[in-house]
Amino acid sequence: MKGGKRENGSAGREAIAAVVSRETLGRLTTIADLLVKWQKTINLVAPATLPDLWARHVGDSLQLVHHVPQTPLRWVDLGSGGGFPGLVVAAVLAERDGAHMHLVESDTRKAAFLREAARLAQLPVTVHAARIEQVAQALAPGTHVVSARALAPLPKLLDLAAPFLAAGAIGLFPKGRDAERELTDAARSWTLDCDLRPSTSDPEGRILLVRGARRGTDTIEPQSGARSPGEPDAGGGPPEATRRG
Numbered sequence: 001m002k003g004g005k006r007e008n009g010s011a012g013r014e015a016i017a018a019v020v021s022r023e024t025l026g027r028l029t030t031i032a033d034l035l036v037k038w039q040k041t042i043n044l045v046a047p048a049t050l051p052d053l054w055a056r057h058v059g060d061s062l063q064l065v066h067h068v069p070q071t072p073l074r075w076v077d078l079g080s081g082g083g084f085p086g087l088v089v090a091a092v093l094a095e096r097d098g099a100h101m102h103l104v105e106s107d108t109r110k111a112a113f114l115r116e117a118a119r120l121a122q123l124p125v126t127v128h129a130a131r132i133e134q135v136a137q138a139l140a141p142g143t144h145v146v147s148a149r150a151l152a153p154l155p156k157l158l159d160l161a162a163p164f165l166a167a168g169a170i171g172l173f174p175k176g177r178d179a180e181r182e183l184t185d186a187a188r189s190w191t192l193d194c195d196l197r198p199s200t201s202d203p204e205g206r207i208l209l210v211r212g213a214r215r216g217t218d219t220i221e222p223q224s225g226a227r228s229p230g231e232p233d234a235g236g237g238p239p240e241a242t243r244r245g
């Protein structure tokens with residue numbers, strides 16, 4: 001498409017402008033503009049999705065904040081790539097005193113982008129240019145939420161997120177149309193306390209919310225500690241499915 005909004009990836013921005021503060025929109029715009037600029041030299045998102053950057057990536061990431069409590073948060077995003085969902089969530093966390101986002105990304109060029117975006121948008125972010133396996137044990141204590149989008153199929157994803165889930169973090173994992181099958185695969189080696197919720201950005205997508213995970217098939221309870229005091233539930237509306245065992 002020549003000219004117009006779609007060429008610079010701003011289609012869908014208006015819809016998001018209607019649901020976030022002016023300050024958050026400003027931070028998101030800084031991130032999106034930098035991504036469009038860096039995308040010329042680094043593959044931060046699939047090129048075909050760039051015209052739909054706001055709806056397909058920003059909006060898809062933004063919905064995650066509705067699944068967690070409105071209290072100070074320590075959030076860790078694994079395999080952040082071009083900043084989804086980590087940078088987008090951090091743009092919202094910037095309005096919450098004491099909240100902080102940790103982004104883990106092993107690709108050093110993508111990590112450089114994440115650092116520059118966080119600096120320009122003035123986000124409460126620490127970027128870890130490292131493999132998840134190397135930093136998870138050190139980062140896990142006190143983490144309220146661990147997220148990952150398009151990182152790995154669920155069984156592998158649970159392996160990577162295990163230190164965070166064991167420390168009491170809620171897992172938020174956007175999944176596609178194969179979410180049910182991934183859950184079935186994961187159930188062969190994990191016992192999960194989880195909900196599968198609808199995605200607001202993708203009719204076929206699901207948000208997998210994991211409250212607890214244990215290797216094996218016996219009953220599990222998440223450890224206490226990291227979840228915010230007084231939190232009744234992770235919020236975000238009625239679950240589409242609940243699994244235990």
Ligand SMILES: C[S@@+](CC[C@H](N)C(=O)[O-])C[C@H]1O[C@@H](n2cnc3c(N)ncnc32)[C@H](O)[C@@H]1O
Nearest residue numbers: 079080081084105106107130131132149150151
């Ligand atoms: C398919 S991309 C998804 C990026 C982003 N989450 C998104 O949804 O657009 C997966 C990212 O995870 C990173 N990654 C994969 N395995 C990793 C690991 N073990 N440790 C750290 N980063 C990893 C890759 O470098 C890549 O940037």
